[in-house]
Amino acid sequence: MKKRQLIERVSKEAEEDHAQPRLTRADWLEKALEMLIQNGIDAVRITRLADLLGVTRGSFYWHFADRNELLEAMLDVWQQSNTASVIQAATAPGTLQDRILALFICWLDPELFDPRLDFAVRDWARGDAALQAVIAQSDQQRMDALIAMFAAHGFAERQAIIRARNFYYTQMGYYALNVREPLSVRLSYVATYFETYTDEKLDPQAEADFRQKVIARKELWGDERIPAR
Amino acid sequence: MKKRQLIERVSKEAEEDHAQPRLTRADWLEKALEMLIQNGIDAVRITRLADLLGVTRGSFYWHFADRNELLEAMLDVWQQSNTASVIQAATAPGTLQDRILALFICWLDPELFDPRLDFAVRDWARGDAALQAVIAQSDQQRMDALIAMFAAHGFAERQAIIRARNFYYTQMGYYALNVREPLSVRLSYVATYFETYTDEKLDPQAEADFRQKVIARKELWGDERIPAR
DNA sequence: CCAACGCCATACAGTGGTGTATTGGAAGAT
């Protein structure tokens, strides 16, 4: 699901025409998420957001009771975006190859899975046990979907777990290190990773289709969406 | 290298008797690192540290010029602890098996590699390009050591890179997700992971020795060093 | 023994953030 849609849904507002003269709850929420991603939760200050939005704090306190309400809305957006995308890809119709490639798409398209948001939320949870529990639950849901995917294609329980962990942890590690590689380089690793995870060869035709699909999508998200973090 | 030693070295102070009536630069630094790990860089406030140390801020401004000097000292400690441990393990004498196991020890012993510090520093770098560059350099050094390790034991260039990435990213992903497992569970995965990374069987005797070694070390770091993050 | 140094307390000025109360004004509804 598109993030802006989610933001508006969480804000309980209908999607309206752009170029509004006044702000909506969703506008504040969007800016706050942007701030969270770029500078961490402690940078999400009402004063600062008001400056960026070109209004005073008076506006904020009309849309939200207080800062806490904003934070809760932000968490709602996260909960309903990244995890849902992973699970959807892992349970996609088709062969194991189809599903793995769907997951690779997920890893590559920030509209489906935004690693910056994911890690910003994880950092946010530092020192907050309740939030950590929420995140752990989401991780468990993602892992369960991945384990089920491998298990459904012939891997025994323990093997499915190890493969799911390798698959998921490797990708999270990649994000955690904030690696910055051009898309072409990432694409060149796809076949090798696929074989590592599945012990099968990746069908060359499928790989070609995948490349084309990703490049077509890339047009949509624009050129430089590689996170500066 | 032990972290407290490093802290004192960075503070340019000799190790003294405990139970000092007055504080040293190292005491402030240690508390600040603790705060960074538990609550992030934005929680590293002079006022708060002073409260925790039971003194007023007057003490701080005797030991440090300003907050910035403290932050630089904290970064020095990180630079000289985690990365050094990884490189040392990866270049340890012996077979590939010896080195991999040395790295596993690293992953398990927070005195050698403290993942909480590592990720706290990564989070700190959010929105700070200069700091990101420092971290990227450390990551590169670690990766180079791992690639060289695999290459030195017969893996071709590309294979060595993929294996090093899998090895390192998987572990970083594990830490990033803040997984909390008992030591016994982690130990039970060692052999399987070893085989995944090397395509060799882990010598049962070596595995037994490893278990014993880790458990002996565990006595040293105490029981509950599993990060609450 | 007392003088200098090392470490800390106190007081002050300044900044940036929160939340509340009140007022102002433009768009839609009737």
Place this chain on the structure above:
DNA sequence: ATCTTCCAATACACCACTGTATGGCGTTGG
């Protein structure tokens, strides 16, 4: 055409934190 409703500006009280200036006091060395 006026009357709500929605959104934003302004003003106020309050708190957390930084950094500086200065004074106090115990410890140590000459």
